[in-house]
Amino acid sequence: MSIGGVERGSAGGILIRDGAVLAPEGWWKPGYVYLEQGKVRAAGAGDPPPALVEAAGRVLSARGKAVLPGVINAHTHFSQVLMRGLAGGRPLVQWLKELIWPLQSALTPEEMRLAALVGLVENLHCGVTHVVQHHKVVRGPAFTDAVCRAAQTVGLRMTLARSWADMGANPEPADAILDDLRRLYREWHQPGRLEIANGPISTWRCSVDTMQKTHALAGEFGAPTHIHVAETQEEVEMTLELFGRRPVDWLESIGVLDQRTQVVHAVWLEEGEKQRLAERGATVVHCPVSNMVLGSGIAPVADFLRKGVRVLLGTDGPASNDTQDIWETLKAAVGLARVANLDPTLLPPAQALRLITDGRTVQEGAPADIILVNLRHARAAPVHDLDSALTLCTHGSDVDTVIVDGRILMEEGRVLVIDEPALLEEAESALRHLRRRLGWE
Ligand SMILES: [Zn+2]
Incomplete structure (x- = not known):
């Protein structure tokens, strides 16, 4: 069985569901997105078809979140x-x-x-x-x-x-x-x-x-x-x-x-x-x-x-x-x-x-660069209008999950690709050395 080009049993895809999805015709509330091999393979309004749920290697809940291109x-x-x-x-x-x-x-x-x-x-x-x-x-x-x-x-x-x-x-x-x-x-x-x-x-x-x-x-x-x-x-x-x-x-x-x-x-x-x-x-x-x-x-x-x-x-x-x-x-x-x-x-x-x-939306065939933005917090909720919530209420720290080319780089605010606390410590030490070299302290 094939749904949007997704073969049943082709494990490893990422299914994002239950979020508000920025589609070409406006927002799907809710909608779903299925990512595989670096591309959006399927996307639509409502609940994902059972075959996609079965095919997915990972399922991410986007409840209370906006799902849009990076x-x-x-x-x-x-x-x-x-x-x-x-x-x-x-x-x-x-x-x-x-x-x-x-x-x-x-x-x-x-x-x-x-x-x-x-x-x-x-x-x-x-x-x-x-x-x-x-x-x-x-x-x-x-x-x-x-x-x-x-x-x-x-x-x-x-x-x-x-x-x-x-x-x-x-x-x-x-x-x-x-x-x-x-x-x-x-x-x-x-x-x-x-x-x-x-x-x-x-x-x-x-x-x-x-x-x-x-x-x-x-x-x-x-x-x-x-x-x-x-x-x-x-x-x-x-x-x-x-x-x-x-x-x-x-x-x-x-x-x-x-x-x-x-x-x-x-x-x-x-x-x-x-x-x-x-x-x-x-x-x-x-x-x-x-x-x-x-x-x-x-x-x-x-x-x-x-x-x-x-x-x-x-x-x-x-x-x-x-x-x-x-x-x-x-x-x-x-x-x-x-x-x-x-x-x-x-x-x-x-x-x-x-x-x-840059006018991009979530649609089949697009690169699997997707972000989940949390809107369920006191600065944005309750949400009348998603575009307003994103434009006027959102801070960078509200971004919850980031996927580039089908790879999850950050999940629920946690960076997966580098040891962030160690990096910040190294950068602070580098700044101290730089200031000393410049004679600033
Ligand atoms: Zn500049």
Whole structure:
């Protein structure tokens, strides 16, 4: 007997039942999902058919929980896990020059490994199944390799956007950037699992020639170019001074604005720049909590959505957020869009939720990346509306179970892939050593 392609007796599948399931046509209350061999093999409303119950190797009860595709954190910097709480009172460029860049340069590969592991585990706790790591290389390939290995250990899907700057402070030679990118594609690029992307640091530290070459190289692998753009007014001024164009205009003029371009922040754009993002099919990554902590401004997200621009959310690094809680970022995105426009109708919860699911739903044939979010607690219950409960009531700590590629990485809040208490202890000890080396204590 076959149900949704599931053969009776094919043991080992995971059946999730009795939860509210985010389906293409809306919520099934309740519904069920059957996962096997890395895919959703069957899903539907009501009780699961007896044949699925029989076929399942594991049955997870999702009573009182929402069942939805794993969410995306579209921008972070794991090196900053060892820099939490250091945003205090400095504007972006001064903050980078006085704190972030010197501290980043002082890291060892082992510290980078621990920072990445903690960052990945925090994302896992929040139900993130795909994270975009805008990765500062520091010194040599060991730092990047440590982050790639950490992603394999924790089991999240990761896009590693290899950061670079060939102008300004400590520029990297263009040849070295291209050689390292080629090496990363050769050694680590695995589509859908661990993808290497081009990660120019910003529009004011990257030359035209290297931008074009790295974007073309990424194109050979269908990979994105992921870049900070117009986070602050100061950055817009610096780009104008260097290239005589505003940031998005500059990207377009050099041929680096297309469907593979991910524009991070996009706070200070003029009307024409927003239009060009829509025309070129670029993605905006909105990081509202980071923008608030650094006092950078409010990105015009409602305008982007109205123009049909694809928008995803990012927490940004822990030095400017200071958590990786994508749910907090989601609520901030809703609140900021409404207050900036004095319009409470903007970003209704079901639309807002798409900013972290990228519009994915639970359906047959989709990758088995599923999360269970507990809604039976005093901050959310009783639930009138599931989209509201997820968008406005949920914290990262409410995520109960996380499955990536059909593998349970966290169950009922317990991380199964790494000894979390030991990791946190190691990271604390590493931070003490780092502070001593920097002469901070
Ligand atoms: Zn960033």
